[in-house]
Amino acid sequence: MHNIENHIDLMIDFLSKKKNPVILEFGVERGSSTKKFVDFAEKNSGQVFSVDITDCSKVSNSKSWKFLQSNDLNVDYVLDQFYEIKKYGVDLIFIDSYHEAQHVQKLISLYFAYLRQDGAIFVDDIDSLPFRLKKNIWNSIVYDLTLDSVKEFYYNNTENCSLKIFFNHKENGLAMIYKKNKFGFEPKKVNKIWNYNILIKILYPYLRRLSKLFKSIHK
Numbered sequence: 001m002h003n004i005e006n007h008i009d010l011m012i013d014f015l016s017k018k019k020n021p022v023i024l025e026f027g028v029e030r031g032s033s034t035k036k037f038v039d040f041a042e043k044n045s046g047q048v049f050s051v052d053i054t055d056c057s058k059v060s061n062s063k064s065w066k067f068l069q070s071n072d073l074n075v076d077y078v079l080d081q082f083y084e085i086k087k088y089g090v091d092l093i094f095i096d097s098y099h100e101a102q103h104v105q106k107l108i109s110l111y112f113a114y115l116r117q118d119g120a121i122f123v124d125d126i127d128s129l130p131f132r133l134k135k136n137i138w139n140s141i142v143y144d145l146t147l148d149s150v151k152e153f154y155y156n157n158t159e160n161c162s163l164k165i166f167f168n169h170k171e172n173g174l175a176m177i178y179k180k181n182k183f184g185f186e187p188k189k190v191n192k193i194w195n196y197n198i199l200i201k202i203l204y205p206y207l208r209r210l211s212k213l214f215k216s217i218h219k
């Protein structure tokens with residue numbers, strides 16, 4: 001039984017229902033997630049494909065692992081190098097590279113088509129609580145905007161996917177976009193969804209109290 005509080009275990013748990021699981025990972029660094037995916041792939045006749053803008057090729061020498069040094073937004077180059085993904089798709093995409101809302105949303109939009117039916121894109125670091133506890137404003141904003149960008153993709157594609165958010169204060173949260181359509185299905189373009197002015201959200205409790213006060217006076 002995996003500890004589903006832990007992000008990697010949660011993804012491994014998702015993969016455990018797949019036959020010959022294929023994983024595409026963006027962001028390797030020292031290989032903490034990569035090594036766990038590779039270990040799982042080796043035991044389950046799977047394959048892991050990882051992309052990082054820096055050279056992380058020494059992280060593993062497993063036959064179940066392929067590494068590509070590239071900007072992950074270079075979708076044509078990535079898919080030319082990982083032709084198996086272009087042809088047959090993947091079960092799981094893990095986004096843990098450049099933590100910026102627009103970057104994350106572009107990755108989801110670009111690679112969604114290559115996800116197999118019932119596959120999922122997992123996005124790391126979407127909960128700002130750890131930074132808010134440290135009163136770190138910029139990282140709090142970055143994480144909140146990342147969650148907004150994931151929700152915006154979902155709101156434009158409610159028929160094509162479902163969205164689940166895992167909040168875990170120790171690990172900055174994880175979002176799961178679960179694909180309902182077949183491999184090759186292109187998502188809808190992400191358009192801005194109408195939203196109210198956030199100033200009104202701040203003012204709302206005071207306006208409500210004022211309105212109650214007026215009503216009690218005029219009774």
Ligand SMILES: C[S@@+](CC[C@H](N)C(=O)[O-])C[C@H]1O[C@@H](n2cnc3c(N)ncnc32)[C@H](O)[C@@H]1O
Pocket residue numbers: 026027028029030031032033034051052053054070071072073096097098
């Ligand atoms: C948070 S680390 C990845 C951590 C890793 N998944 C783990 O669990 O240990 C982020 C990595 O993303 C890489 N990166 C940043 N921007 C990128 C981009 N545009 N394309 C590919 N990789 C990128 C960085 O070089 C860095 O190694």
